[in-house]
Amino acid sequence: MAEISLRDVRKSYSGLEVIHGVDLEIADGEFVVIVGPSGCGKSTLLRMVAGLEEITAGEIAIGGRVVNRLEPRERDIAMVFQNYALYPHMTVRENMAYGLRIAKLSKAEIEERVARSAKMLELGQLLDRKPRQLSGGQRQRVAMGRALVRNPAAFLLDEPLSNLDAKLRVQMRLQIKELQRTVRTTSIYVTHDQVEAMTLADRLVVMNAGVAEQIATPAEIYDRPATTFVAGFIGSPAMNMLPARGLGDALEVAGQRLAVPAPAGRDLILGIRPEHLHPAGPEEPGFELHVQAVEWLGADAFAHGSLADGTDLVLRTPGKAPVRERDRLKVAPDAAALHLFDAGTGRRL
Amino acid sequence: MAEHEMIGTSRQSRIMAHFLLVIGVIVVAFPIWYVFVASTHPLQQILRPPLPLLPGAEGPSNYARALSGDIGRIGGVGVDRLLLNTAVVAFGIAVGKIVISMASAYAIVFFRFPLRMVCFWMIFITLMLPVEVRILPTYKVMVDLHLIDTYAGLILPLVASATGTLLFRQFFMTIPNELMEAARVDGAGPWRFFKDILLPLSATNIAALFVILFIYGWTQYLWPLLVTNSNSMNTIVIALRKMISFADADTPWDLVMVTCVLAILPPILVVVLMQRWFVKGLVETEK
Numbered sequence: 001m002a003e004i005s006l007r008d009v010r011k012s013y014s015g016l017e018v019i020h021g022v023d024l025e026i027a028d029g030e031f032v033v034i035v036g037p038s039g040c041g042k043s044t045l046l047r048m049v050a051g052l053e054e055i056t057a058g059e060i061a062i063g064g065r066v067v068n069r070l071e072p073r074e075r076d077i078a079m080v081f082q083n084y085a086l087y088p089h090m091t092v093r094e095n096m097a098y099g100l101r102i103a104k105l106s107k108a109e110i111e112e113r114v115a116r117s118a119k120m121l122e123l124g125q126l127l128d129r130k131p132r133q134l135s136g137g138q139r140q141r142v143a144m145g146r147a148l149v150r151n152p153a154a155f156l157l158d159e160p161l162s163n164l165d166a167k168l169r170v171q172m173r174l175q176i177k178e179l180q181r182t183v184r185t186t187s188i189y190v191t192h193d194q195v196e197a198m199t200l201a202d203r204l205v206v207m208n209a210g211v212a213e214q215i216a217t218p219a220e221i222y223d224r225p226a227t228t229f230v231a232g233f234i235g236s237p238a239m240n241m242l243p244a245r246g247l248g249d250a251l252e253v254a255g256q257r258l259a260v261p262a263p264a265g266r267d268l269i270l271g272i273r274p275e276h277l278h279p280a281g282p283e284e285p286g287f288e289l290h291v292q293a294v295e296w297l298g299a300d301a302f303a304h305g306s307l308a309d310g311t312d313l314v315l316r317t318p319g320k321a322p323v324r325e326r327d328r329l330k331v332a333p334d335a336a337a338l339h340l341f342d343a344g345t346g347r348r349l
Numbered sequence: 350m351a352e353h354e355m356i357g358t359s360r361q362s363r364i365m366a367h368f369l370l371v372i373g374v375i376v377v378a379f380p381i382w383y384v385f386v387a388s389t390h391p392l393q394q395i396l397r398p399p400l401p402l403l404p405g406a407e408g409p410s411n412y413a414r415a416l417s418g419d420i421g422r423i424g425g426v427g428v429d430r431l432l433l434n435t436a437v438v439a440f441g442i443a444v445g446k447i448v449i450s451m452a453s454a455y456a457i458v459f460f461r462f463p464l465r466m467v468c469f470w471m472i473f474i475t476l477m478l479p480v481e482v483r484i485l486p487t488y489k490v491m492v493d494l495h496l497i498d499t500y501a502g503l504i505l506p507l508v509a510s511a512t513g514t515l516l517f518r519q520f521f522m523t524i525p526n527e528l529m530e531a532a533r534v535d536g537a538g539p540w541r542f543f544k545d546i547l548l549p550l551s552a553t554n555i556a557a558l559f560v561i562l563f564i565y566g567w568t569q570y571l572w573p574l575l576v577t578n579s580n581s582m583n584t585i586v587i588a589l590r591k592m593i594s595f596a597d598a599d600t601p602w603d604l605v606m607v608t609c610v611l612a613i614l615p616p617i618l619v620v621v622l623m624q625r626w627f628v629k630g631l632v633e634t635e636k
């Protein structure tokens with residue numbers, strides 16, 4: 001059990017900086033998910049915590065101890081890899097016991113720990129199999145088991161579910177969450193899947209191009225995204241972004257005046273989530289939406305269309321709502337759920 | 350599976366295939382059979398063709414004479430001694446080459462050190478320098494080190510192996526990086542990673558290379574010829590050469606044939622034993 005802290009952590013590969021100073025404080029037992037698009041530096045950051053990549057600048061501490069110069073094995077962490085990295089020639093039991101054997105635990109102790117972890121992960125039947133005799137989901141569980149037996153100060157997981165099919169992923173997601181609740185080990189979990197991120201995280205780190213754009217709880221990230229990047233990345237379909245102009249006591253957007261106070265003369269971006277648009281009442285000011293395509297998902301439907309000035313807009317409606325292609329309808333935003341960003345910096349106002 | 354169905358569906362083509370196979374076996378096996386037959390006949394019989402196609406009665410006594418050192422042209426050294434010499438040399442070369450090439454491939458693939466690529470290219474370039482090219486300087490070194498007529502002298506110059514290094518390098522590079530990282534996180538240092546992970550995963554490669562190198566060592570001719578003077582340090586191939594004289598009458602052909610038979614047995618044994626190993630390895634390919 002340990003807290004992890006990153007202070008202005010940077011990474012350069014041959015002079016080219018790919019992580020531009022990340023600060024992050026993780027509490028003991030917390031489950032932090034790092035999410036972001038491909039190539040944004042999630043794995044690099046995680047691997048620096050693990051000790052598999054050198055830290056170019058800054059400081060990483062685990063349990064109050066600065067680990068910058070320590071080998072992975074001295075950091076008391078366990079890691080789960082995307083491709084599981086099980087030792088192919090060892091049985092499940094040997095895979096799980098390997099780290100303990102190196103740590104010179106007694107035979108009885110190893111036996112007992114492996115049995116306990118195997119029980120938690122329902123691996124009991126598989127202990128004498130080799131990795132190639134396991135399904136993808138089972139291999140994933142063995143990889144988890146190998147981390148679990150070590151009883152480390154922290155778990156580091158790099159896209160551990162991305163090789164599984166959709167159904168199994170949901171199942172494993174729940175299992176991982178439950179497991180982490182039980183053992184209460186500090187965990188850092190890397191993913192590019194926002195559903196995984198939202199459901200697993202106590203706290204979410206949204207990364208973009210080597211920068212942590214926002215670090216907050218999933219709810220806060222969803223309700224108050226700090227930047228246009230976070231706003232667009234979290235939520236599906238993505239938030240609508242409309243260029244707007246502040247008028248002091250109101251906002252001009254797509255030729256309409258919305259009664260939303262905004263600094264006069266500033267170029268802004270108005271963010272509206274698709275579910276925060278509703279059919280406008282007769283007197284209500286709203287946007288004329290020309291529906292071009294409707295995606296019907298059962299419970300709800302997404303209407304993709306454009307406004308008179310050409311701006312694209314997505315509207316989420318209940319699955320039974322009578323929206324059809326080529327419909328023209330007037331929609332109004334829920335005034336309480338609007339997001340305003342500075343057009344230049346992309347920061348939330 | 351598709352090829353299997355394309356070929357060999359019709360009875361006719363199957364008969365044809367078997368016919369060709371049998372011809373092939375006869376072509377390959379007949380000379381060996383003939384050597385064996387010759388090794389069981391008295392010298393006079395061999396010198397007066399045609400030789401019968403079936404073994405004669407002299408077998409046991411021919412073999413006993415060869416093993417007890419009754420071959421004057423090689424100074425009365427028994428064939429058993431020759432077999433021992435050759436086995437030590439072939440085994441030493443095979444094991445030595447595997448150890449050296451695994452160690453150097455391990456260093457080149459898994460460690461970052463200054464001049465790593467230079468080292469790699471230097472090893473690579475030695476591929477272009479076979480034993481024959483460097484034979485004189487090597488001989489001089491062996492003389493200076495007093496290694497003439499020793500096992501070390503027979504083995505060492507043939508041990509450094511660029512081919513083995515390249516083979517293991519290619520194999521090591523197919524091992525996912527995460528495997529090494531997982532081992533590092535598990536606390537394995539370089540030596541443990543090599544011993545616990547890399548070595549077991551290389552088993553089939555080692556087996557295959559061992560077979561090839563053992564036979565390579567067993568059939569060495571030029572180097573053993575140079576580096577041995579004493580009859581008792583000869584390898585079997587060298588001894589065979591020495592047994593044969595220009596005049597047929599001076600050559601104990603019956604014992605030469607015995608030596609031939611004994612010379613091909615160990616390589617066959619190695620192939621047969623090791624084959625089971627790497628077939629097993631091939632069937633159990635790791636994912």
Ligand SMILES: Nc1ncnc2c1ncn2[C@@H]1O[C@H](COP(=O)(O)OP(=O)(O)OP(=O)(O)O)[C@@H](O)[C@H]1O
Nearest residue numbers: 013014018036037038039040041042043044045192
């Ligand atoms: N060994 C390396 N040498 C040079 N650049 C590297 C190296 N490893 C990673 N990078 C660069 O660092 C950046 C971050 O890579 P990283 O693997 O952390 O991305 P990621 O967020 O994990 O992406 P993904 O979701 O695709 O796994 C990328 O731009 C990548 O090109």
Ligand SMILES: [Mg+2]
Nearest residue numbers: 042043044158
């Ligand atoms: Mg990654």
